[in-house]
Amino acid sequence: MFNNPFSMVVAIVLICAIAGVLRARFKAQHGIYEDEKGKDIRFHxxxxxxxxxxxxxxxxxxxxxxxxxxxxxxxxxxxxxxxxxxxx
Missing domain, CATH: 1.10.287 (Helix Hairpins)
Structure with missing residues (x-):
């Protein structure tokens, strides 16, 4: 399946995208958001x-x-x- 470099790069990008979505979902469930600088802020x-x-x-x-x-x-x-x- 991953016998050429292009498919490996696509797989890595896909894994990173899924991880980013899951991380954002987890933070949203716990009331954490990012400001303009990327710093995590807990919603009070x-x-x-x-x-x-x-x-x-x-x-x-x-x-x-x-x-x-x-x-x-x-x-x-x-x-x-x-x-x-x-x-x-």
């Missing part, structure tokens, strides 16, 4: 940061609720815990 999504913060807050609230439900403290302590959740 403020929406993602807001969602991470919200998930953390919800996990904290769930932890408090689990602790309140499983604790065997009195109803007065339960009322305080619920008020803490409302204040957030």
């Amino acid at each position: 999504d403020p929406e993602a940061d807001r969602l991470r913060s919200e998930v953390k807050q919800l996990k904290d609230r769930i932890a408090v609720l689990e602790r309140v439900i499983t604790d065997e403290r009195g109803p007065r302590e339960l009322d305080r815990e619920i008020e803490k959740l409302r204040d957030r």
